[in-house]
Amino acid sequence: MKKVLSLVLALIAALSLSACGSGSVSSGSASSAGGSASSQPQTIQLGSGGTYADMIEVLAELVADKGYNVEVVLFDSNSGPADACSGGDIDGFIYNHAPWLEQYNKDNGTDFTEVSPLYYGRTALYSANHASLDELPDGSTIAIPNDSTNMENTLLFLQDLGLLELGEKTESFYTILDVVSNPKNIEFVETEISYTARSIEDCDAVVCTGQQIMEAGLDPNDFLAENESKKNYPIGLTVRAEDADSEWAAALDEALHSDEFRTRFDELYKGTLVLY
Structure with missing residues (x-):
C-alpha cells in the first residue's frame, strides 16, 4: 500500500511540474525580460x-x-x-x-x-504647384503639422528660409501666434501630421516627411528646401x-x-x- 501511495504522489508531482513549464511568456512584462523557457x-x-x-x-x-x-x-x-x-x-x-x-x-x-x-525622417517643403521658393506667391497657403514639437520645428525651418520671423514664445513651444513678421502673408493650415502630405494639391506648399510624400505617390527628392535640423529628431x-x-x-x-x-x-x- 505504501508503495502504491508513493507512486501516486510521484505522479502528481511530475504532472504539477509539467503544468508549470507549459504555456508562453507574455511580452512586455517584467517577468518576460529574461526570455521564455517555453519552446x-x-x-x-x-x-x-x-x-x-x-x-x-x-x-x-x-x-x-x-x-x-x-x-x-x-x-x-x-x-x-x-x-x-x-x-x-x-x-x-x-x-x-x-x-x-x-x-x-x-x-x-x-x-x-x-x-x-x-534613423531620422527627412522633412522638406514640398509643392505640387511651384518649382522654387521664389515662386511662392503673396498669400500662399502652407500646410504644417499641428502637434507642438513638429509645429515648432516647422516654424523654425520656415524662419531659416526667410519666410517668416518668430518673436518671443508665448507658450512652451512656438506656435503661429508667435509669428511677428510674415512678408508673404502666408496662411498656415494646421493639420494632423499623418494627413499633412494629402493637402499638397489644395495648398501652395506643405511641410512634411519625404516618406509621406512617397506614400502620396510623389517624388520625395523633389522639394523646394530640406529641413536639416531633423537630424536632431x-x-x-x-x-x-x-x-x-x-x-x-x-x-x-x-x-x-x-x-x-x-x-x-x-x-x-x-x-x-x-x-x-
Missing part, C-alpha cells in the same frame, strides 16, 4: 503606421531564429502607438521621434524610453522604462543595427529615412 516563440507586438511598418517586417525575419515572434500593429494617428503602449495593448513601437516622446511623457505621465537612435525602438533593459529589447535593437537590416532598410526607403 514557443515570445510574441512581441510593435506599433507603427503606413509603410514604416515594413521595417518591422524585416526586423521580424531577423529575430525569428532567436525565438521572438514580432507582430506589427498598425495605427493611423500620430499618438496611436504611444497611447496603445501606455495602456499595455502593445509592447513597444517604432514611430515617434525623441523630442515628441519627451513631451508625451510630460503630458501623460508615461516613461517611454528610446532604446537607441535608429532621432527615431528608434521605443518601450516602457521597465522593458528598456530587457533581453527582448536588446535582441531587437541589435538586429535593428545589423548590416543586413541597414541594407534592406535603405532599399525600402530610398533615402527618405536616413540611418544614423
